[in-house]
Amino acid sequence: MENGNVATQAEGKDPAGFLSDILFKPVTVKLNSGVVYKGELQSVDGYMNIALEKTEEYVNGAKRRTYGDAFVRGNNVMYISAES
Structure with a gap:
């Protein structure tokens, strides 16, 4: 990238590609x-409905519950972040 800026891994990707x-x-x-x-x-659709496996729930930073599978309705999602 120009001016010494570091390119991010997701640069140039659309949300569906990410x-x-x-x-x-x-x-x-x-x-x-x-x-x-x-x-x-495990899956995500066009409405951002999300299916997760091996799921942990955190409330105020504290682990609250563990689920085998979890389904999240898309209109409740603020963001999805890939873990490194």
């Missing part, structure tokens, strides 16, 4: 309510 790249990988999903889910992304 989501397909992180399928079956660990992600963090933050809801509008502030609740955070961490798990393996």
Whole structure:
């Protein structure tokens, strides 16, 4: 990139490309309510409805529950972040 800026891994990708790249990988999903889910992304649709496996739920930074599978309705999602 110009001017010495470091290019990010997701630079130039559309959201659908990013989501397909992180399928079956660990992600963090933050809801509008502030609740955070961490798990393996199994599927996501055009409405941002999300299916996770091996899911942990965090409330105020503290682990609250563990789920085998979790489904999150897309209109509740603030963001999805790939875990490194």
